[in-house]
Amino acid sequence: MSFKIMRPPRLAVSCAWAGLMAATMGPAWAEPAPPFAQLVEQIEQAPASREAAALEDAASARVLQARARPNPIIGIETENVLGSGLYSGFSNAETTLSVSQDLELWNRRGVRIGAARAEADAAAVRRDLAVTDAVGRLATVYAEAEAAQRRFQLAEEALELTLADTNASLAQVEEGRQPRLRAVQAEAEAASARATLDEARADMDAAFVSLTVMAMLSSPVTAVADSLLDRTEVLTAPSNEQAPAIKAAEAERLAAERRIRVERSLGRPDVTANVGVRRSQMDDATSFTLGFSLPLPFFDQNRGNIQAAQAELRATEARLEAARQDVRAQQGAAVARLKASASRVSAADAGVASAEEAYQLSRIGFESGRISQLELLTSRSALISARTAAVDARLARAGAEIDLARLEGRTPFEGDQK
Structure with missing residues (x-):
C-alpha cells in the first residue's frame, strides 16, 4: 500500500522559512547599547551611587558642624526690686x-x-563600595x-539548519526513499525549533529591558x-587589604x-566661664x-554610653x-572559577569545531x-548543544571576572584584551 505525499508539508516549511526571515530582519532597526566603558563613566548617576554620594556629603557636613564651638550665653539679672521698704x-x-x-x-572639640x-572617611569608602557594586x-546585566x-542568534541558526534538514527529508519522502513518517517527524522538529526561537527572543527582549533600565x-x-x-581574563595577584569590603570594615x-573618645570626653564635667x-x-x-561653673559628676559619668561605644568597637x-576571611575565601573561589571557566571555554570551542564537522559529514551521508x-538529528542536536555550551562557558567566565573585580575594587574587564 502506498501513500501519496501531499504538498502541505512543503508549504509549512516555506512558511517557517518566511518566519525565520522575519525574525532575522526584525532587529535591523535595533539600537545598539553604548560600549561598556562608556556606561561605566555614567555609573555615578546610578541611584545607589547617588545615595552613597549624598551620605558622604552629609558626613562631610557633620565634620564642618563638629568644628563649630558652642555659642556663648548672654544673661541679664536684676536684684533688689519690687520688694518692700527700701526695695x-x-x-x-x-x-x-x-x-x-x-x-x-x-x-x-578635638x-x-x-x-x-572618621565617619566621613567611612562614608567615602562606602561610596566607593557602592560604585563598585553598581x-x-x-x-x-550587560x-x-x-x-x-x-542564544537568539543560535536559535535562528538552529531553525535554519532544522528547516534545511526538513526540506531534505521531505525531498526524500517525495522521491519514495523515506516513509511518510519521516515527513511528520521533520515537521515536528521544525515546530520545536520555532518554539525555541520564540523563547530565545522573549529572553533576549527581557535581557535588553533590564540593560536599558540598569x-x-x-x-x-x-x-x-x-x-x-569574548574578552580574556587578566589574572593579577589579589591583595586582600585593597578589597573595598575590608576598607569599609576598617573605616x-x-x-x-x-x-x-567622644563618649569619654562627655563623661567629664563641662567647665563654663562667666564674665559680667x-x-x-x-x-x-x-x-x-x-x-x-561645672556640674558635679556624682550621678552621671556617661559610663553607659562609654561601655556601649566599646561594645560597638568590638x-x-x-x-x-x-x-577579611570572606574576601580571602571569595577571592580564592573567584580565581579558581576564572581559571576553570577559561579551560571550559577552550574545551567548548573545540567541541563546537568537532560538532560542526560531524554535522557536515552527517548531512552529506x-x-x-x-x-x-x-543520526542526522543526533548530530544536529549535538551541534546546537555545543554552541549553546560555548555561550554558557563565556558567560561563566565573564561572571567570574566580574566577581573577582568586585572583590578587588576595580572595573571588570579593565585592560583585558579581546
Whole structure:
C-alpha cells in the first residue's frame, strides 16, 4: 500500500522559512547599547551611587558642624526690686549683664572633630563600595544581554539548519526513499525549533529591558555591539587589604574607636566661664563679676554610653575579621572559577569545531542515503548543544571576572584584551 505525499508539508516549511526571515530582519532597526566603558563613566548617576554620594556629603557636613564651638550665653539679672521698704521700686536695683562660655576642656572639640572625620572617611569608602557594586551589577546585566542575544542568534541558526534538514527529508519522502513518517517527524522538529526561537527572543527582549533600565538609557536598546563574553581574563595577584569590603570594615572600626573618645570626653564635667558687669542704682557704681561653673559628676559619668561605644568597637573588629576571611575565601573561589571557566571555554570551542564537522559529514551521508534521519538529528542536536555550551562557558567566565573585580575594587574587564 502506498501513500501519496501531499504538498502541505512543503508549504509549512516555506512558511517557517518566511518566519525565520522575519525574525532575522526584525532587529535591523535595533539600537545598539553604548560600549561598556562608556556606561561605566555614567555609573555615578546610578541611584545607589547617588545615595552613597549624598551620605558622604552629609558626613562631610557633620565634620564642618563638629568644628563649630558652642555659642556663648548672654544673661541679664536684676536684684533688689519690687520688694518692700527700701526695695519697693527700682531705686536700689542691682543689674548684672553676664556672658557665659563653655570652655570645652579635655580636648572635647578635638575628639569630636576626629570622630566626625572618621565617619566621613567611612562614608567615602562606602561610596566607593557602592560604585563598585553598581559597576558589577551593570557588567552582569550587560554580559547577560549579550549572552541572550547570542542564544537568539543560535536559535535562528538552529531553525535554519532544522528547516534545511526538513526540506531534505521531505525531498526524500517525495522521491519514495523515506516513509511518510519521516515527513511528520521533520515537521515536528521544525515546530520545536520555532518554539525555541520564540523563547530565545522573549529572553533576549527581557535581557535588553533590564540593560536599558540598569544603564539608565533614554531609549531602549535591542543589541550589544561591545562584547564582554569574548574578552580574556587578566589574572593579577589579589591583595586582600585593597578589597573595598575590608576598607569599609576598617573605616567602620576606626570610626567606632573615635566614638569611644567622644563618649569619654562627655563623661567629664563641662567647665563654663562667666564674665559680667553689675550696675548698682543705690551706690551709682559699676563692678565686674568673674566666675566658673561645672556640674558635679556624682550621678552621671556617661559610663553607659562609654561601655556601649566599646561594645560597638568590638563588633566592628569582629566584622573586620569576618570581612577579611570572606574576601580571602571569595577571592580564592573567584580565581579558581576564572581559571576553570577559561579551560571550559577552550574545551567548548573545540567541541563546537568537532560538532560542526560531524554535522557536515552527517548531512552529506544523509543526502546520499548512507545516514539515517535519526543520526542526522543526533548530530544536529549535538551541534546546537555545543554552541549553546560555548555561550554558557563565556558567560561563566565573564561572571567570574566580574566577581573577582568586585572583590578587588576595580572595573571588570579593565585592560583585558579581546
